[in-house]
Structure formats: C-alpha cells, structure tokens
Amino acid sequence: MAAYTTGLTKTYAPSGEPALDNVNVAFRAGELCALMGPSGSGKSTLLACLAGHEPPSVGRVYVGRGDARPWLPQQVRQICRGEVGFALSHSRPFLDRTVEENLEWAAALAGTPAIVARARTDRIAALLGLLDELGTPVGVLPEDRRHLTMCAAALLPDPSVLLVDETESGGAMTADTFAMLRRCATELGTTVVAVTDAPAAAALADRVLFLAAGRVAGIVARPAEDVIHELREVFSGHGAQPRQARQEAPERREAPERREPSAPEQRSRPVKRVPGMRNPAEA
C-alpha cells in the first residue's frame, strides 16, 4: 500500500459540513488511480490531505511509511524530500525559466544529487513528452505543458506517490496527459492519483475512485469508458445524495474512529449499481 486514509474527515469551518466525511481509501504501489466527482465533492481536499497540506479534522492519512503530517511553509524542503510529489491546482512553475531549469530547481530543493537529477531528467521528460521542450521557457508553453512540467519536477526526487489535480481552469487533465501519467506509474513504479473529469482519461487508469458529497461513492477497477460516463452522470446528478439530506441522516453523526493504523476499510454509502462498478468494500 503506497498511501491510505482511515476515517478521514475534513471540515474547514468549525460548524460547517465536512468536505470529506469518513473517507477510507487505499492506493496501491505503482497504480494509476483517477479521482472523479462533481465540483465540491472533495477531490482537491483529499489530495491536499494526502499531500500533508491540510491536516485531517478526524482520522489519519498515511503515505509511505508514516503519517502525512501538516507541514509548515518553512518545511517545504522536507515535503520535497518526502514520499509525496504533487502538481496541485495552485502549483506554479517558474515561468521565466526553462523546463530543465524548473526540474533542476526541484532537484536542488529536494537535495537530489546533481548527477542523479541529470540522469532522471531525460527519463522523466521522455515519459511526460517534454524532451523537446527542456530548453523552452515554461511561460511560452500551453497550460497542459506547464502542468506536466510541475509533474516532472514533482517526480524528479523519486516520490512514492504523485498527486495531480486539475489546473484552476480545469482544462489540463486530458486523455493525453493521463497516457503520460500511465507511463510514469508503470515505468517508475510511482503511485499516481490524478483528478480528471474526462472519462477517456479515466479509462486509462487502473482504478477510478468516485467521490460524491465528501464520501467515497464507488471504485471501479479497469474501467470501461462508457461505464465511467454513466457513473459520472449518476454522481453529478440525482445519483449523488444531496448534502442537505446527508446532514439529516443520523449515521453522519457517528464519530469517525480515532484508532491506530490498520488495514484500510471501505465503508461508504451504497450507490446505484452500474455494470463494472465495485462497491468500495470490494476494492
């Protein structure tokens, strides 16, 4: 298991609804997992908790060998040296530097020896289709290439887990991008968890994790694109239980456990069955 959560609940405002509500999910070593769900379902929050950017309100997050603890800004070097690499929606490359210079910076920040960084740069750039752009200033590249530059920089220190969110405009996570992330997971052995709204992209993943209203709604292994289409409709429309209804449901008040690490469970709300979808408990 490369990363997992137990009873992960995240509430931003003290009296507000949880952005994540008792999420129990595990990510396997070397898998590409697509993260899908309607806007506000908690995708970015899950990535932020996995990255250690946001502390859980309740529950635990484990990455690699230990807790993904919240980090202070001055500890950014430790993030880069750690188990997790990320290209999140707020991640920004240096626009006035070339792709290669951005990668060098990431390697230096992580303390990766220059000789190791040089050897990895070409390999990662090739996997992400950036070889021809190593000498190009990132500022002149289109948004998807900038995002891939962030992915490349995140991969350079050889994290066990790479977390990739959509860019703020939401346009970067296409099937082309996923095909490159697929290669990274396969050839580098990195666990990749990446948000997308595109069924054609998610169909390239080993598993698709659907969030709906802060909960794990379903996990599909080796998904077919039409199944993903259907599930996306279910969870973005009437299939996703409205937040108001959840608030009134008594089981929401059951306190997610504070307990010692154990094999992650999947105890999520049952959802409409669609051919090819597995219940989270079966994952």
Ligand SMILES: Nc1ncnc2c1ncn2[C@@H]1O[C@H](COP(=O)(O)OP(=O)(O)OP(=O)(O)O)[C@@H](O)[C@H]1O
């Ligand atoms: N920093 C924050 N402060 C307060 N509330 C937040 C914060 N970040 C997210 N939220 C809220 O938490 C919920 C989940 O948001 P999140 O961004 O994780 O969902 P998402 O599925 O990534 O959405 P999108 O696809 O629109 O990015 C939303 O109701 C959102 O308004």
